[in-house]
Amino acid sequence: MRVVSLDTAGGDAKVHDQVYDALADALIKGQIPPLNPVSLRTLAANLGVSPMPVREAVRRLIAEKALELQPSNKRLRVPDLTEKRVLQLTKAREWVEPELAALATPRMTKDAIRRLRDDDAKLMKALSSGDVGGYMQANQDFHFCIYAQADADLFYDLARTLWLQVGPFMRVVFGRLGTVQLPKDHHQDMIAAFESGDPEAVRASMQSDVREGMEMMLDVIRSRAEPEPKRRRAK
Incomplete structure (x- = not known):
């Protein structure tokens, strides 16, 4: 998790936004492991800030269901995901992200396509x-470069959540x-569809990309929920 370099010129509101962005970025990158309890003070220390702006950022993240407060010890953690929850998240991502990609198609610039190629090479x-x-x-850089081009703030915020x-x-x-065991990514097909200006091809590639990642999850x-096979007792 990166230490926040605070710009205090904008006052407390700007500091709170910077801390929120840093925590949100850490969650998206998976830098806060699921189900591991963490305290406000630990988060504040990791970010190099006082607990106050962290407390406000955490409230926002709890409302977005990215974090939860454990009643037993008042510590924070990333909530567990159930099969039912993953299926809902899959459906939501398949609604929002292909739409963002399709909206981005007529607005995609040569510079943005160059960034997509660089991100895919990395x-x-x-x-x-x-x-x-x-x-x-x-x-993350590849996807959100596309979503930023869509010029659709509501959908962008939904995707980020x-x-x-x-x-x-x-x-x-x-x-x-x-x-190395990940399925074939669809980014090259997406880039080609952006270059040809085909929003439906872009939409289809994004949907396949989202679905494959969520199916892996x-x-x-599901395998975690399966009971371990019983061992045979030695005779």
């Missing part, structure tokens, strides 16, 4: 070397399976 390098952190960073909830678990999935959660 992603493939991380994929080949098993660099989970590098893969997640490049994948959804990524807040799935980020920590994507990190767990990639860590268990290894990035669902497989891990």
